[in-house]
Structures are given as structure tokens and as C-alpha cells.
Amino acid sequence: MDKKKAVEKAVNTVRVLSAEAIEKASSGHPGLPMGCADYAFTLWYKFMRHNPKDPCWIGRDRFILSAGHGSMMLYSLLHLFEYDLSMDELKNFRQYGSKTPGHPEYGLTPGVEVTTGPLGTGFATAVGMAIAGKQLAARMGNEEIFNQRMFVLSSDGCMMEGITHEAASLAGHNKLDNLICFYDDNHITIEGSTDLAFSDDVGQRFEAYGWNVLKIDGQNREEIEKALKAACNHKGSPTMIIGRTTIGYGSPNKAGDASAHGAPLGEDELAETKKALGMDPDKKFHVDKEVRELIAERLNQLTESAESWDAELEEFLNNNPDKKKLMKSLLEKTVPENILDQLLEAVPDEAKATRASGGAVMQKASELVPALVGGSADLSPSTKTLIDAESSFAPGNYGGRNLHFGVRELNMGACANGLALFGTTIPYVATFAVFSDFMKPALRLAAIQKAKAIFIFTHDSVFVGEDGPTHQPIEQMAMLRALPEMTVIRPAESYEVAHAWAEALTMEGPVALFLTRQTVENLPSECLPKIDMSKGAYVLSDDEEFEVILIATGSEVLEALGAAEDLRAEGKKVRVVSMPSWELFEAQEKNYKEKVLPSDCKKRVIVEAGTTFGWPKYAGPEGLIIGIDHFGESGPYKELAEKYGLTADSIAERVREYLS
Numbered sequence: 015m016d017k018k019k020a021v022e023k024a025v026n027t028v029r030v031l032s033a034e035a036i037e038k039a040s041s042g043h044p045g046l047p048m049g050c051a052d053y054a055f056t057l058w059y060k061f062m063r064h065n066p067k068d069p070c071w072i073g074r075d076r077f078i079l080s081a082g083h084g085s086m087m088l089y090s091l092l093h094l095f096e097y098d099l100s101m102d103e104l105k106n107f108r109q110y111g112s113k114t115p116g117h118p119e120y121g122l123t124p125g126v127e128v129t130t131g132p133l134g135t136g137f138a139t140a141v142g143m144a145i146a147g148k149q150l151a152a153r154m155g156n157e158e159i160f161n162q163r164m165f166v167l168s169s170d171g172c173m174m175e176g177i178t179h180e181a182a183s184l185a186g187h188n189k190l191d192n193l194i195c196f197y198d199d200n201h202i203t204i205e206g207s208t209d210l211a212f213s214d215d216v217g218q219r220f221e222a223y224g225w226n227v228l229k230i231d232g233q234n235r236e237e238i239e240k241a242l243k244a245a246c247n248h249k250g251s252p253t254m255i256i257g258r259t260t261i262g263y264g265s266p267n268k269a270g271d272a273s274a275h276g277a278p279l280g281e282d283e284l285a286e287t288k289k290a291l292g293m294d295p296d297k298k299f300h301v302d303k304e305v306r307e308l309i310a311e312r313l314n315q316l317t318e319s320a321e322s323w324d325a326e327l328e329e330f331l332n333n334n335p336d337k338k339k340l341m342k343s344l345l346e347k348t349v350p351e352n353i354l355d356q357l358l359e360a361v362p363d364e365a366k367a368t369r370a371s372g373g374a375v376m377q378k379a380s381e382l383v384p385a386l387v388g389g390s391a392d393l394s395p396s397t398k399t400l401i402d403a404e405s406s407f408a409p410g411n412y413g414g415r416n417l418h419f420g421v422r423e424l425n426m427g428a429c430a431n432g433l434a435l436f437g438t439t440i441p442y443v444a445t446f447a448v449f450s451d452f453m454k455p456a457l458r459l460a461a462i463q464k465a466k467a468i469f470i471f472t473h474d475s476v477f478v479g480e481d482g483p484t485h486q487p488i489e490q491m492a493m494l495r496a497l498p499e500m501t502v503i504r505p506a507e508s509y510e511v512a513h514a515w516a517e518a519l520t521m522e523g524p525v526a527l528f529l530t531r532q533t534v535e536n537l538p539s540e541c542l543p544k545i546d547m548s549k550g551a552y553v554l555s556d557d558e559e560f561e562v563i564l565i566a567t568g569s570e571v572l573e574a575l576g577a578a579e580d581l582r583a584e585g586k587k588v589r590v591v592s593m594p595s596w597e598l599f600e601a602q603e604k605n606y607k608e609k610v611l612p613s614d615c616k617k618r619v620i621v622e623a624g625t626t627f628g629w630p631k632y633a634g635p636e637g638l639i640i641g642i643d644h645f646g647e648s649g650p651y652k653e654l655a656e657k658y659g660l661t662a663d664s665i666a667e668r669v670r671e672y673l674s
Contacts, residue, residue, distance in 0.1 A: 020308040021235070025055045026291040027094065027305050029264050032086035033287060034299055035107035035114070037278045042108060042116065045261035045274035046084030049232070050167060050198050053257055056238045057165060057196075058091050059312055061246060065320040066097045066313065069124045072345065072437060073323040075162055076127045076143055080136030081169035081198060082117040083276070088126065089114045094301065094309055097125040101299055120435065120463045128435060129463045132455055134175030137195065138425050139459075140164045141181045142432020142441075144193040144252070145407065145417065149387065150344070150438050152413035154337050159327055163246065166195040170208050173197060173216050177455075180425035185252045186224030187420075189409040193252040194245045198232065200261040206272045220254040232257025264291045340384060344438040347385045347466070354516040356382055361508045365536060368529040368569070369472040371508035373398025375515045376442075380404065380415070383519060387433065388442035388468070389417030391426045397444035397472045423449050427456025427469070434465040440519065446478075447471035447487040447528055450494065460524040461499040467525075468518045474504065474528040474568060475623035476658065482648035492627045494526050501597040503547070504528040506571035507536050510594060513547035517598070532651050534569045541575075550598025551610050555590040557582065562673060563589045563611065564665075565632060566621040573655075574621050576662025581669060589615075593632070619669055623660055638672045640665060 028051040036042030057077070058064075065071040079088050086107060092099045099113060106112035113123045117131030127143075130136035144164045151160035172178050185193055197216060201208045217227045226248050230237040238257070245253035262274025265287045279287060285295040294300070331338035342348070350356060360378035362371050380386050380401045389407075394400040394416075405414040419426040426443045433441035450457065450471055460467055476486040494502045501521060505514040511529070518525040537545075537554075546552040554571070555578055562581075566574035571592045578588040591610060593599060599607065611618070611632065618637040620629045626641035633639050642658055655661050659668060 015304060015307060017308065020304045021055070021059070023302050024059070024094065024305045024308055025051045025235075026264065026293060027301055028055055028087060028090045029291065030288055030293055031090040031093070031104060031299065031301075033279055033284055035086050035089070035104050037281065037284050038105060039108040040278060042086060042278065043083040043276050044086070044279055045200070045202065045276075046081055046169065046198060047087030047090065048265065048274070049200050049259040049261045049263045050084065050087060050196075051263070052233050052235050053196050053238050054087055054091060054167065056235055057242060058095060059309070060239065061242045062165060063162075063316070063319060063323075064095075065316060066095050066125070067317065068320070069097060070437070071320060073162065073320060073327070076140070076164045078128050078136045078140040078143070078164060078166045079118055079130055080134065080140070080166050080172045082130030082136060084167070084169075085114070085116065085118050088118055089123070092123065092125045094305070096309070096313060099124060105299060128432070129459055132459070133169065133171040134177040134181075135428055135455060135459060137166055137168050137172050138177045138181035138428035139432040139435070140166045140193060140195075141185045141190065141425070142429030143436045144185065144190040144432075145188065145429060146433045146436035146439055147192050148190060148412040149407060152411070153344075154341065156330060159323070159330055161192070163192045163194060166193070167198065168195055169198050170200065170203055170212065173214070174212055177424050177428065180422035181428065182220060182223045182225065184420065184422060184425060184429070186220075188407070189224070189250055190252045191249050194242075194255065195252070196255045196257055198259050199256050200259045202261045202270070202272050202275055204272065204275055217254070217256055224251055226251045226253040227256065228253065229256045230258070232259035233263060266290050343384045347440050348383070349519045350382050353382060353519060354513065357512040357516055358509065361512050365533050366508055367531055367533050368505055368507060368511050369396070369398050369531060371511045372470065372472075372515070372527065372529045375512050377402055379515055379519060383440060385438065385440045386442065386519070387415040387417065387439045388430070388444070389419055390444040391419045391423045391449070392421045393445055396446070397470060399442065399444040399470055419443070423452035424456055427453035427460070430467040430469070431456060431460050431463065431465045434460075434467045435463065440466055440468070442468035442470055444470035444472065446473040446485065447490050448473070448485050450487075450490045454493070457494065457500065457524070457526075458497060461497045464499055464523040466522060469524060469526045470529065471526060472529045473531040475530070476642060476646035476654050477530065477532045477569065477623060477651035479531070479651035479654060480648055483645040486646040487624065488642055488645060489625045489627065491528060492625050495596055495628060499523050501525045501595060502528065503595045503598070504568040505547075505594050506566075506568055506592055507534045509537055509542055509545055510547060510592070513545055514594065517547050528568065530569050532569065535572055537572070547594060548598065549602055549606065550595040550600070551591055551593035553589060553610055554592045555588075557587040557589065560587045560589040560615070562586065562617040562619060562669060563591055563615055564619050564621065564669070565591045565593050565611075567593055568622070570621045570623055570660060573660060573662045573665055577665035577669060580662065580666040586673070617673065619665075619672065621660070621665055623658070638668065640668055
């Protein structure tokens with residue numbers, strides 16, 4: 015076999031398979047797969063450590079296609095390298111029910127590491143993965159075995175999106191030399207030349223971030239190989255390989271043109287492209303025998319490499335029982351069976367803001383769950399999310415479990431996803447609730463990927479007070495409740511906080527915790543046995559033959575209890591329901607939901623210091639919703655509570671009027 019010619023055929027096979035699938039689907043982006051095939055095949059064939067027989071093998075390098083619109087290139091590679099992706103799946107590109115959707119989806123297609131498509135988010139998620147890789151190596155005390163690399167392929171669009179600025183800055187600061195990014199510098203976007211809106215010197219920009227920058231001809235495989243070798247050997251900073259490429263490379267009439275970006279080449283042009291690349295235009299979805307043999311030989315080497323790595327790991331773990339125990343805990347993300355009982359022991363006796371009791375409970379959780387790591391966007395003193403007994407992740411101390419993201423909320427969210435997807439951490443990240451707006455794209459991707467990550471949002475209502483409407487969240491809980499697969503929990507006080515943390519640690523998928531800035535009293539002791547966070551809503555206080563149900567969340571639960579006592583003194587019969595989580599409540603059996611909110615009780619009052627959006631579902635057509643459908647004002651929180659009718663007295667008065 016002439017390997018040089020076989021490699022040439024393999025590269026062109028990636029180009030043509032991609033273009034053919036897009037043509038068959040009458041939809042897709044052929045330009046990037048055709049332009050980046052030289053780099054991508056060289057990486058997968060010569061440099062990337064992976065195991066197609068076990069796509070989730072912990073020893074693998076990760077390939078993150080940040081430019082997710084080039085998905086057919088990834089699918090072509092996965093097929094050629096014998097992942098579980100058949101030729102029929104390539105033919106079903108972008109079709110309902112296929113494993114080859116328009117943009118790569120984690121958990122759907124074997125070998126896809128990250129759900130990508132929104133430009134730049136894959137790049138930022140890879141930074142989280144790189145942090146996780148460095149942290150694992152340091153905690154295990156062996157950088158020779160735990161040397162996984164994160165290879166990213168990004169585009170002009172990725173470089174324009176703001177998230178890559180945040181992510182690149184953090185990666186450079188932390189000297190993440192296990193992160194290697196290829197920038198497909200083809201100078202084309204959908205509208206035409208990048209000159210229309212983009213004239214950055216990307217190389218200088220990344221040098222300023224502290225990256226190692228290499229510039230190559232992205233169509234020259236000798237230069238590609240030399241650059242990848244240099245990047246893999248480079249220490250002390252992440253590497254950016256800027257490859258000048260031609261979009262739609264190989265197409266006689268569309269190469270270098272914006273028309274190749276986001277539309278099929280057309281049947282005639284596809285045929286001409288095959289001819290230009292030395293392939294038979296009459297053969298469709300064809301892989302030459304020589305290409306199969308070339309890759310089969312490499313697959314044998316990859317299998318041997320994986321077996322060698324596994325043997326080395328096994329020997330290391332057998333010689334280090336403490337590390338073996340830690341490794342098992344990190345991989346399995348072990349949480350003690352009695353986690354709730356132990357977290358309840360950490361609940362402060364005195365009244366605390368739930369951010370403060372959340373911090374106390376989190377300290378205990380960090381002792382019990384080695385996989386728990388995280389940090390905030392420069393707000394740990396306010397969000398109370400620094401692990402006191404642990405050090406900070408930084409160059410020279412990558413084993414630190416406290417992460418510092420700086421004022422970069424969107425990148426922080428993407429990093430949380432990367433940490434979760436890497437497979438050895440349960441990440442938490444924290445900021446003020448109003449700044450969840452900055453994180454929305456990352457939160458959505460966490461939900462789509464069902465990433466096991468904990469998002470902590472403190473300062474959860476207008477009771478932020480003096481900071482005023484820019485810092486007082488009104489609609490943010492509704493935004494997160496609208497996300498499928500996201501579980502939102504707003505605990506009432508310290509004991510519910512412990513229950514909320516127990517749920518967050520043991521659930522699959524992302525969880526958002528909303529916690530108060532202001533101090534709240536703990537529930538009366540007689541109420542504590544009634545707490546059942548796992549149900550999402552439960553009866554906290556009850557009268558027989560109740561005539562009205564008060565439903566509240568967060569700090570308003572205590573006010574609802576106070577209002578109930580006032581009403582009972584006047585002979586009213588009241589049920590009080592704490593409803594910290596819509597999602598957990600909706601997951602219950604119909605009988606339980608009917609038991610808590612019986613359909614024959616039409617008099618229902620909702621109390622929450624936020625928008626009333628979404629609450630009619632629980633209030634019903636005859637219900638009363640006490641909330642805030644306007645922006646707040648600057649002032650002491652107790653005064654705001656009076657002004658907005660969210661005190662026990664005000665609630666009781668509204669209920670009296672409602673019942674009369």
C-alpha cells in the first residue's frame with residue numbers, strides 16, 4: 015500500500031462523503047468539511063488517542079467540533095474510524111430519527127463529545143474539559159498517565175462570538191497546555207467575506223491571552239503534522255493553530271465562495287468535484303478498499319495503545335490504593351446513600367440567608383462528595399461558594415477544587431458543562447440570579463445535554479434591595495422553568511436548602527438553586543418532618559376542611575405561614591403548601607398531585623417575589639397570584655416587601671379581600 019496515496023484518498027473521502035450526505039439531504043454545510051478535511055484526518059489518524067470500541071474510554075483525547083455546522087465531517091470520520099455509525103446513518107443525514115442530526119448531539123451519536131452548533135460554545139466547553147483534565151491529573155498525582163488532550167476545531171464565527179474571548183482569556187490565564195485549537199481561517203461567513211465585519215488579527219489576540227500561536231497552510235498536511243507535533247509537545251500554555259484554508263476545497267466552481275458555506279453543492283458540481291479529486295462520479299457513498307485498509311491498520315495501533323494505557327493505569331492504581339479509591343469515586347461521582355441525613359447536620363441553628371446556609375451545607379457536601387468542584391464568577395464571598403478546606407485551581411496547583419472564573423458568566427456556564435461531560439466531576443457554579451441572563455446559552459446546552467451540573471443563583475428576588483432593578487431578578491426563574499430538562503429549586507430556608515442540595519447531588523441532569531440575599535427564619539420545628547423536597551411540593555401546614563390553599567416558594571413560604579396564622583385567628587381554614595420545584599412536582603403521580611392540590615379547592619393563592627408568568631397553571635381560573643410583574647426599585651428590602659405586598663400582613667389582607 016502506498017500510504018501517502020491512501021491518506022490522500024482518505025482525506026478526499028471525508029470531503030466527498032460529507033458533500034454527498036448534504037446533497038442527499040438537500041440541506042447542510044459542505045464548505046467546512048471540505049476545507050478542514052486535511053487537518054481533521056491528520057489529527058484523527060496520526061495524533062488523537064481514541065478508542066472506537068469504547069467511545070467513553072476515560073483515557074481518550076477529546077475532539078470538540080465547535081463549528082458544529084460542519085457536522086458531516088465529524089460523522090464521516092466517525093464512520094471511517096469504525097465507531098457505531100453506519101453508512102446508512104450518513105445517508106440519513108439531518109433526517110428524523112437518525113444518529114446524524116444537523117449539528118452534533120452529545121448522547122445521541124457515539125463519539126460526539128459535546129453538543130455544538132451555537133458558535134463558540136464548543137470552544138468554551140472544551141476549556142471546562144481541559145480544566146477537568148488538569149485537575150484529574152493533579153488529584154491523581156500522575157500527569158504521565160492522565161495526559162488527555164482537548165482538540166477543538168473552530169471557525170471564523172467562533173472567533174467573532176464573545177464567548178470565545180471569555181474562554182480564551184481564562185484558558186490562557188490558567189496555562190491549559192492540554193488544550194489545542196485549530197482555527198479554520200477561511201475568511202468566509204454566510205453573508206460573504208469576513209471583511210464585511212471582521213478584521214481582527216486573531217493571532218495577536220490569542221498571543222495577548224497567553225496562547226502559543228502557530229500559523230500554517232491548512233491544506234498542507236506536512237505543515238499540519240508539524241504544527242500538531244509542536245502543539246502536543248508544547249508546555250505552559252494552550253495552543254492556537256491558525257490554518258488558512260479554502261472553504262469548499264476541491265469544488266471547481268464553489269471553492270472559496272460563500273455559496274459553499276451553507277447549501278449543497280448541487281448534483282452537477284458534486285460530480286465535477288469528485289472528478290477533480292480523482293474519484294469516480296458514478297460511485298455514491300463509496301469508501302475505497304485502500305482507505306479501509308489504511309484505517310484498519312491504524313485502528314489496531316489505537317487498540318494496542320488503549321490496552322497499554324489501561325494496563326499502566328491499573329498498575330498505578332494497584333500500587334496506590336488511596337488513588338484507586340479516589341478514582342472510583344470520581345468516575346462514579348459517588349454520593350453517600352445517607353447524604354440528606356448528613357447534610358441536615360450542617361444546617362445552621364440560627365436564621366440565615368439561604369445563600370449562607372447553602373454555603374454551610376455545601377461545605378459538608380464537599381467533604382462527602384470528592385467529585386464536587388466549582389466556583390463563581392468573581393462572587394464567592396457573596397454567593398458563599400468557596401470550599402473552605404480546599405485550595406484554588408491555578409497553574410502549579412491544578413488539584414485545587416475551587417475554581418475562579420472571573421467576571422465571565424457565560425464562559426463559566428460552558429465550563430460547567432465541560433467539567434460535567436469530561437466525566438470525573440460534579441461541577442457547581444455560582445453568580446447572582448439576575449446574571450443568569452448572561453448564562454442562558456450555556457444553561458440551555460446543559461439542559462439539552464442533560465449535563466449533571468449545579469447552577470447556584472443567589473440574590474434571588476427584589477429583596478436584593480438597594481442595588482435596584484438592574485440587580486433584582488424578576489423573570490429569571492420563569493426563564494429557567496421554561497427550559498426542558500432543567501430542574502429549578504427555590505428552597506424556603508436552611509432545612510429546605512439541605513434537602514435541595516441532596517436532590518441536586520443525586521439527580522441526573524442540571525439543577526438550578528435559587529437562594530436569598532436576605533436573612534430568613536428557619537421553619538418551626540413541627541414543620542421539619544413534613545419537608546419532602548423530592549416531591550417538589552408538599553403540605554407544610556394544614557386545617558381540616560380548608561377553604562383556601564396558600565402556595566409559596568423561597569422566602570415567601572415563611573410569610574405565607576404568618577399570613578395563615580393571622581387568617582386562622584379569624585376562623586379561616588387554610589392549607590399552606592411549600593412548592594420549591596415545579597419540575598419535581600410535575601414528575602409525581604397524579605394521585606400525589608391531587609392530594610396536595612385537590613382539584614375541588616378552587617380558592618388558591620400563589621405567593622412568589624417574581625413574575626406571575628406560568629403560575630396560573632397552579633392557581634387555576636379562580637386563583638389569586640401575588641407576585642411582581644414590574645421591575646423593582648432601589649431601597650431596603652423590608653421596605654420593598656411592604657411596598658409590594660409581600661409581608662405576612664399584606665398577604666393576609668389580600669386573602670381576606672379575595673375570600674370575601
